[in-house]
Amino acid sequence: MIYGDFLQPTTYALGKNNVHLEILKTNPSYFETSNLITEQHTATSSDKTQIPYFVVRQKNIDFNSDQIVRL
Numbered sequence: 001m002i003y004g005d006f007l008q009p010t011t012y013a014l015g016k017n018n019v020h021l022e023i024l025k026t027n028p029s030y031f032e033t034s035n036l037i038t039e040q041h042t043a044t045s046s047d048k049t050q051i052p053y054f055v056v057r058q059k060n061i062d063f064n065s066d067q068i069v070r071l
Contacts, residue, residue: 001021007038036059037059041053
C-alpha cells in the first residue's frame with residue numbers, strides 16, 4: 001500500500017487486509033506539521049458545478065478582518 005496526504009509524506013507499507021501494516025519506507029518530511037490542519041471545501045461555479053479545493057492552514061488561526069491579506 002502507498003499512502004500520504006498534504007501533511008504526511010508518502011509512505012510505503014505492507015499488510016494483509018489493512019489489519020496490521022508494516023511500514024517499509026517513508027519519504028522525508030520537509031516541514032513541521034504538528035500545528036497544521038487540512039480542510040476540504042467546495043466552491044460553486046457559474047454553471048452550479050461543485051468544485052472541491054483544499055486549504056492547509058495553522059490550527060490556531062483566529063479569522064478576523066485584520067488578518068486578511070489583499071493581493
